[in-house]
Structures are given as C-alpha cells and as structure tokens.
Amino acid sequence: MSQTITDEGLILRTQPYQENDLLVSVYFAHYGKMNLLARGVRKPKSKNASSLLPGMISEFVFILKEGLSRLMKASPVRLFRYLDSHLEVMACAQLTMEYFYRSAPDRQPNAKHYAFICQVLERLDEGYPYLLVYFFVIAYILKDCGSGLMVDHCVFCQDSRHIASISVRDGGFVCQEHLQGTMITYSRRILRSFRLINKLDLSRIDDCQIEVEDYPVLKRLMEDFLDEYCPVRLGSRKFI
Ligand SMILES: [Zn+2]
Known part of the structure; x- marks a missing residue:
C-alpha cells in the first residue's frame, strides 16, 4: 500500500543516486527521519532541485512506501542564508x-x-x-x-x-x-x-x-x- 503524504521537513543530507536522481535524507516534522528518492532532480530543468539543499526547510509531497519513499514535489519554506x-x-x-x-x-x-x-x-x-x-x-x-x-x-x-x-x-x-x-x-x-x-x-x-x-x-x-x-x-x- 502506498499513500501520498504532505509534510514539512529539514534536509539533513543529499546524495547523488544513479544518473539523474538524488537520495534526500529529511527529518520530517511528523514522520521522523526518512530517505526520499527524488527522481530526475539532477537534470538541468528540474523544478524541485532548488528546494533540496541540505540545511533547508521545505514542504514535501511524497509517496510513502515500505521501502524507499518517492518524492513528488518539494517547495522551499525556509533557507538559512x-x-x-x-x-x-x-x-x-x-x-x-x-x-x-x-x-x-x-x-x-x-x-x-x-x-x-x-x-x-x-x-x-x-x-x-x-x-x-x-x-x-x-x-x-x-x-x-x-x-x-x-x-x-x-x-x-x-x-x-x-x-x-x-x-x-x-x-x-x-x-x-x-x-x-x-x-x-x-x-x-x-x-x-x-x-x-x-x-x-x-x-x-x-x-x-x-x-x-x-x-x-x-x-x-x-x-x-x-x-x-x-x-x-x-x-x-x-x-x-
Ligand atoms: Zn562533594
């Protein structure tokens, strides 16, 4: 069973994954620490890339899965400049x-x-x-x-x-x-x-x-x- 979730979280770390993807480790306000697979965000035109920087608070929409959950959308909430x-x-x-x-x-x-x-x-x-x-x-x-x-x-x-x-x-x-x-x-x-x-x-x-x-x-x-x-x-x- 997979379920679509929206939650705010702070990005602890990111790691390149396969050719165009990113593994994003997030500490979520309501789900604790979890890794998300962000597909295609290392392509030049990715809309989500600017919301996936370590140390940033973003709002995430993701599909919660037993294994690796999948990021659908990330929107910046706060960047600590x-x-x-x-x-x-x-x-x-x-x-x-x-x-x-x-x-x-x-x-x-x-x-x-x-x-x-x-x-x-x-x-x-x-x-x-x-x-x-x-x-x-x-x-x-x-x-x-x-x-x-x-x-x-x-x-x-x-x-x-x-x-x-x-x-x-x-x-x-x-x-x-x-x-x-x-x-x-x-x-x-x-x-x-x-x-x-x-x-x-x-x-x-x-x-x-x-x-x-x-x-x-x-x-x-x-x-x-x-x-x-x-x-x-x-x-x-x-x-x-
Ligand atoms: Zn003493």
Whole structure:
C-alpha cells in the first residue's frame, strides 16, 4: 500500500543516486527521519532541485512506501542564508545535522528533535556566536545519549555551595571536599557558565551571557564530555 503524504521537513543530507536522481535524507516534522528518492532532480530543468539543499526547510509531497519513499514535489519554506557565510557557522549546523542523520532511527517522529534542529539553524542564522550555539548542541547531544551532566551539585555529595571543579569521568561538578589530585579548579564564572549551558533550553540562549575569554576553556570541557559520552564520532567537528 502506498499513500501520498504532505509534510514539512529539514534536509539533513543529499546524495547523488544513479544518473539523474538524488537520495534526500529529511527529518520530517511528523514522520521522523526518512530517505526520499527524488527522481530526475539532477537534470538541468528540474523544478524541485532548488528546494533540496541540505540545511533547508521545505514542504514535501511524497509517496510513502515500505521501502524507499518517492518524492513528488518539494517547495522551499525556509533557507538559512547566513550559514553559508562562515565556515565555522556552517560546521556547527552540519554537526547538528550529522548527529541526527547518524543517530536518529528511521521513521520515528520526535517533535522535540525536529524543533531543536530548526532552532539551531535559526540561532546561527540570527548571528548568535557559533561557539555558544555549539555548546548548547553538545549539551543536547549528551542528554540524548543519556549522559546529561550533573551541574546542580557535586557528583559525590549534595554540596552545591563549594563547587570547585568539573570531572569528565564522573559526569559533572565536584566540590572542594571531593577534589582529587590532578583535577583542575575553575573560576566561579566558568562554573556558572558551564551550568547554564547544560541547564538551559536553547530558546533561553539570551540568558546565557558568556565572556569571550571563557570560550576556549568551555569548548575544551564540552568537547571532552562529547568524546567521553557520545558514541557517534562527528566529522564536522574538525572545522569548529
Ligand atoms: Zn562533594
């Protein structure tokens, strides 16, 4: 049984297929991640080609099949023009799309994931610092991997007043009492920023004011957690 469906989705990736076709991997608002076969769109006169760029939100009409679903029509909904202007901004968008392309199960709708991916692209397009958005993306990925960090109190006790360090191995804050030999201690400002990154929803990014000089330390920390807890190795990271 095949069925014609209309749904909005964000294009995660495209791949040439046979002579004139394209395989389009889309994260749909209501159908989750799914590949569509777009016939003939690599021919010069294709009407759909301009609506099939990675990182773009389009409305798709497709025939839902057990195997590969077939694209009938794609119309652009939103193109994030700013993303193309900086390599690092693009890499942050690509890392987000790469994560969901590689980790999201096919055809399992997840409205929260869909909203998050769209929001990442919107924030980047609005010109928010790409590293700040990147930190929120890593925090989201860690939670999605079941490894959200403990940033309300020490991982070893309930102390929230004397936090001194952050332990990658133990998954969060460590108080003065539980500091171990080689642990680095951090300033209150770094600890506070780190907590906000891991607590706040991306929609509250304006509440997370980070000093530019703190970015390198926070980047190293967040990437250490990503390496430790995310099983998917994300190639786009090397451009950030
Ligand atoms: Zn403690």
